[in-house]
Amino acid sequence: MSTSFASALNAARDAAGAQNYPQGALYVVATPIGNLADITLRALHVLQMADNVACEDTRHTQQMLRAYGLDKSGQQLIALHQHNEAERASQVIDLLRQGKRVVYVSDAGTPGVSDPGARLCAAVQAAGLRSIPLPGASSVTTAVSVAGIVSPDAQGFLFAGFLPTKSAERAAAIDQLATEPRAVVLLEAPHRIEEMAKALAVLGERPVTLAREISKQFEQITTHAAQALPDWFQADSQHSRGEFVVVIHPAPRSAEHDPREQQILELLLAELPMKTAVRLASQITGGARNRLYDLALALRSGSDAQAQD
Template sequence: MSINDIFYNTPHPSNQPDHCKMQSKELPSPGTLYIVATPIGNLRDITLRALDILSAVDVMAAEDTRTTANLLRHYSINKKMMALHRHNENATVDKVASLLSRGQSVALVTDAGTPGISDPGGILVKLIREQGYKVVPVPGPSAAVCALSAAGITAPHFLFYGFLPASGGPRRRELEALKSQPYTIIFYEAPHRILECLTDLVEVLGDQRRITIARELTKLFETIHSCELRDASAWLQADPNRQKGEFVLLVSGAVAPNPAELPEQAQHILKLLLRDLPLKHAVTLSAEISGESKNTLYSQALLLQREQNQQK
């Protein structure tokens, strides 16, 4: 008996509601683009629906055809493929549109995870939708959600950022822009930049925030470690193997300052300076005049700025 026999042909009680019954094997519709999520490591994480679509579409558009070929071989799928990656995505749109116009079905996949999520696909989907073709998501693995689910973070909201800029200056500028966000922020990072990234996180966000470092998710050496930012770099350097693999970083959001922590005089100085100076300059001068922590003053300044914007 095959897996299809087990999942598609097993009888169900007649009194079971429709939404609980296993649907029949899905066949792709003509002229439709399917956005198919694929495993981020463990090949068994692929969904039955994804296998249905990949088995039956006319053409697959893959980020790296060699990587996707390994997945297809594992499931005995033989499929015509075309390359679609960040260097040729714009140029490939017309090819995909031409296939769809002839009534063919196309599946878009990336090397791992969900297309368009820090991976190629967004441009294709936007332009194909604008041309009036149907786009159907086939959901599945995502490294960000996978890491978040196992991190034990209780905050109800999060902000997905993806990959920070590769070089230090632009990376720190992006972190400055994110510094005041009260949400858990999710980053992706490559192994050769992980230590530099952690250094910049500490420099810009401070060393007291919590971070969860998730690496090699769903793979043999999967690791999920939580600590304060000040301890993250030392933990990674304690074992060179911890610096290998693809990383998901989950950093706790900014905490609104307690006005009671700032003396009344320091708050007064800050408010006066904010009337005429840019926020960063006002904070620096306030710290020099009052002797209070620049981080505390910065957080308070952001809070005051938000209150002023809400009153406008």
């Protein structure tokens, strides 16, 4: 065990030990995405008390557990990955029915988010058993938190995961995402990131944030116009190293409003209260409610001024 975590185990027992941890439950635990210090105290406590730990790679997980000073035998570890998830889910359910506490961890981050775990949780739910999530590290939310996404419509973001690996399918997927008004979050491996960058170049000036090696020594987070991404990768071979989170920012909205939006809003304002007219106009046109409300105020002000004349 690293001496850095010796006191963390005691702190975990003190901070989380008094809480209730039901037997016969699956604990879905987020683990660090790079920096071991990003583990939570509750995760450490649950990993200490777990009867079994299901995981993507038993060697990787055993190494992580030993770094924290947690002693689990090989018999307590269950290999559960994308190729055997359905089969191993039955084994986990049998253990839960015996009253065991079973933890599931992916290799890094939050299980079930582009990692195995979703089928396991679905099977546990179908069996009438309980899954308990323990929040923690996530490369998606970590990248989004510093990407500086400014959306005129304040609609959040779309997580699209990994794009297709075949070039034609990837290009078709990007064409579809290009019309998405929200920010789009993608994941990509280092051996495919430059091909993704070339495909994203069709988005022109649209800003794209690249986050690589998050929480690790050589973490790098940078934002460029989509059309400049291929040159950025070509400038330094180090730029393509590490796992990537790619955030495509929302497309800038034109300063001019859509004439159709104004026409529909004018018709609705003639018959309905402003809030109702704005809500219906947003549903009909897909426009942002805040922007339509500002337009409605301008139209109502202009109408009042004409009436006074």
